[in-house]
Amino acid sequence: MSIDLNTLDLRELNTLIRAAQDRHKALTQRQPAEKVRRKLTALAKQTGYTIEELFGPAADTAALKSKPARRKGPKIKPKYRDPENRWNTWTGRGKMPLWLASKIRFGQTPTDFLIPGVAKLTPKEKVLTGKRKLFKQS
Structure with missing residues (x-):
């Protein structure tokens, strides 16, 4: 002070x-x-x-002396990187950062910013409604 x-x-x-x-x-x-x-x-x-x-x-x-330590998760590698500023990265978790949101607003897609060799697109879950499953009977 x-x-x-x-x-x-x-x-x-x-x-x-x-x-x-x-x-x-x-x-x-x-x-x-x-x-x-x-x-x-x-x-x-x-x-x-x-x-x-x-x-x-x-x-x-x-x-009274101390609070229990908050458990931290593992360090997550970034999945997206801004080509104009290499320090702008995002892991793909949480809220989308402003730099990526503004680029998407102007017509680019998130796949344009994937880090090659490190990041892969997260596959969407397949919907199995209406499909038959075969069960082997013994």
Whole structure:
């Protein structure tokens, strides 16, 4: 955070200094969170409760420290590339990027931008309605 002090007048500077001193005083006078957490746990245990019973399962100290890591999927190779700008790529998943959408709007097709040797067109699912299947009987 940066504040341009050159644009502030004397009254605004004094107000800023007072607010900073009040905040500093409040932060230095309060106890560390870990110490308060230990006191609350001890008091709950003394009265026959657990922190989870009082505040729910999210009050576990491990849950307060960090969230579980989000699972990332595998790295997907790009399927489409812009010939004018090689950094414009798309994997074919998610929303179509603006560079590709604008080119399609002007008459080109997505197959014009397939990366040769890497990408293949995704085949459409064949509709099997009305076709007979033969089953071998044993």
